[in-house]
Structure formats: structure tokens, C-alpha cells
Amino acid sequence: MSTVFAVDHLSKSFGGLKVNHDLSIAMTEGERLALIGPNGAGKTTFVNLVTGRIPPSAGTVHLMGEDITRLGAVARVRRGLVRTFQVTRLFPDMTPEEHVVMAILQRQGHATRILARFHGNGAAMDEAADILATLGLTDVARRKVVEIAYGQQRLLEIAIAMAQRPKVLLLDEPAAGVPSSDTPLIERALERLPASLAVLMIEHDMDLVFRFARRVVVLAAGELIFQGLPADVARDEKVREAYLGSYAHAGR
Numbered sequence: 001m002s003t004v005f006a007v008d009h010l011s012k013s014f015g016g017l018k019v020n021h022d023l024s025i026a027m028t029e030g031e032r033l034a035l036i037g038p039n040g041a042g043k044t045t046f047v048n049l050v051t052g053r054i055p056p057s058a059g060t061v062h063l064m065g066e067d068i069t070r071l072g073a074v075a076r077v078r079r080g081l082v083r084t085f086q087v088t089r090l091f092p093d094m095t096p097e098e099h100v101v102m103a104i105l106q107r108q109g110h111a112t113r114i115l116a117r118f119h120g121n122g123a124a125m126d127e128a129a130d131i132l133a134t135l136g137l138t139d140v141a142r143r144k145v146v147e148i149a150y151g152q153q154r155l156l157e158i159a160i161a162m163a164q165r166p167k168v169l170l171l172d173e174p175a176a177g178v179p180s181s182d183t184p185l186i187e188r189a190l191e192r193l194p195a196s197l198a199v200l201m202i203e204h205d206m207d208l209v210f211r212f213a214r215r216v217v218v219l220a221a222g223e224l225i226f227q228g229l230p231a232d233v234a235r236d237e238k239v240r241e242a243y244l245g246s247y248a249h250a251g252r
């Protein structure tokens with residue numbers, strides 16, 4: 001399997017605080033990887049480094065063999081490194097179909113003429129229909145976002161990301177805020193993502209992590225303390241200490 005994405009010796013410090021320290025993680029085509037860690041472990045910082053929102057203090061980021069460490073966020077998206085956002089950024093009065101078609105037209109460079117081009121753009125409508133079907137959103141494609149369930153809104157965020165044709169997809173807490181009765185919706189949709197797509201999920205819901213991921217990476221206090229199979233993560237002494245420590249801290 002070829003490596004599609006890699007960070008090597010990636011570090012970020014804020015003043016004297018090492019928030020990400022010497023992280024080396026690689027992903028192969030089609031991989032399903034979960035990044036977990038207690039609060040403050042440095043997960044958000046890692047996503048910001050990878051997506052080009054902040055520059056690293058040291059280390060490199062490669063996508064499809066290309067060094068993208070110095071590229072900005074938009075250039076990374078164009079090359080196929082796409083993220084979803086933890087905070088919902090949808091337009092309540094627009095439909096899922098409109099959101100996805102807009103994202104497709106934006107990808108194609110029609111952003112300034114989106115409204116004029118929206119109707120009658122059969123190819124974009126067909127592509128949007130396929131993406132919405134993958135995410136299980138066909139039935140609500142023409143409802144207003146404000147009228148659909150929160151879990152479906154989270155899936156729409158993934159649909160919008162898919163409209164960018166990612167090679168590597170970063171899912172930032174896809175189940176956050178979703179009632180547990182709706183998490184199977186999310187799980188089933190994630191299972192239908194293209195097999196060749198590499199997916200990195202940052203998630204607190206361990207049930208979802210264990211069902212989704214084939215490999216797990218654990219961050220604690222900015223360091224990579226575990227990299228391996230989901231079945232081994234709970235047995236790892238360092239991981240247990242990291243989580244117990246953070247729970248003890250949170251309880252004080």
C-alpha cells in the first residue's frame with residue numbers, strides 16, 4: 001500500500017510550551033485511522049498544522065509524496081487534503097443539495113457565478129446526488145438544513161468535504177453533539193465512504209473509534225504515546241495513565 005499522507009518529526013511550541021512534539025505518523029491509501037487523546041493533548045493543534053492553518057516549529061507534512069509543509073490551507077484542499085469542522089457551518093435555509101452543488105462549483109472555480117450556474121448544471125447535480133447518497137442524505141436532499149436532524153447536518157459537513165474530491169479526509173469529531181440514538185447513522189455513512197480514501201478521525205466517542213478505525217494513534221501532552229491496533233490501545237499502560245491522569249485532573 002502506498003503512503004498518501006505523512007508527517008515527520010512534526011513539532012509545535014507556543015512560547016516554552018511544546019504542544020505537539022516530534023510526531024511522525026503515516027497513512028496509506030484507504031486507511032482508517034483514529035487520533036485520540038485526553039483534553040489538551042494537542043489534537044486540535046495537530047489538525048491546524050496538517051491543514052496549514054498554523055506553521056510548525058519543526059518537521060514536515062507530505063501529501064501524495066509532495067512536501068506541502070509551506071503551502072497554505074487553500075492550496076492543501078486543492079491537492080486533496082480536506083477537513084470537516086467541529087462547529088457546524090451550514091446555511092439553515094439552504095438544502096443539502098444546494099450546499100453540495102455549491103461546493104462542487106466552488107471546486108470547479110465557478111464561485112463567483114454560483115447562483116447563475118446552480119440550476120441547469122446537470123453534471124454538478126448528478127455528482128451532488130451521488131455524494132448525498134453515499135452519506136445517506138438522499139431523502140433530505142431538498143429539505144432546509146434547519147429542518148433536518150443534527151446527525152444529518154454533521155453528515156452534510158462530510159458531504160461538502162467530499163465535494164472537494166479528497167484523497168485524505170480529516171474528520172473532526174463527526175459524532176460530537178449527535179444523540180447516541182443517531183450515531184449508527186454516522187457509522188453507516190462512514191462505512192460507505194470510498195475504499196481508496198484515507199480517513200483520519202479525531203473523536204471522543206470510543207465506540208465509534210473502535211468500530212471505525214483499523215489503527216489508533218494516541219496523543220498525550222503533545223507526545224505520541226501509542227500507535228497500533230484498536231484492540232491493544234486499552235491495554236497499554238501509558239494510555240491508561242494518560243487518561244486516568246486527565247480524569248483525575250478534571251475531577252479536581
Ligand SMILES: Nc1ncnc2c1ncn2[C@@H]1O[C@H](COP(=O)(O)OP(=O)(O)OP(=O)(O)O)[C@@H](O)[C@H]1O
Nearest residue numbers: 014015017019037038039040041042043044045046
Ligand atoms: N495559540 C495557542 N497559544 C498558546 N497555547 C495554545 C495555543 N493553542 C493551543 N494551546 C495549548 O496547547 C495545548 C493543546 O491544545 P489543543 O487544543 O491542541 O488540545 P486538544 O487535544 O485539541 O484538546 P481538546 O480535546 O480539549 O480540544 C493546550 O494546553 C492549549 O492551551
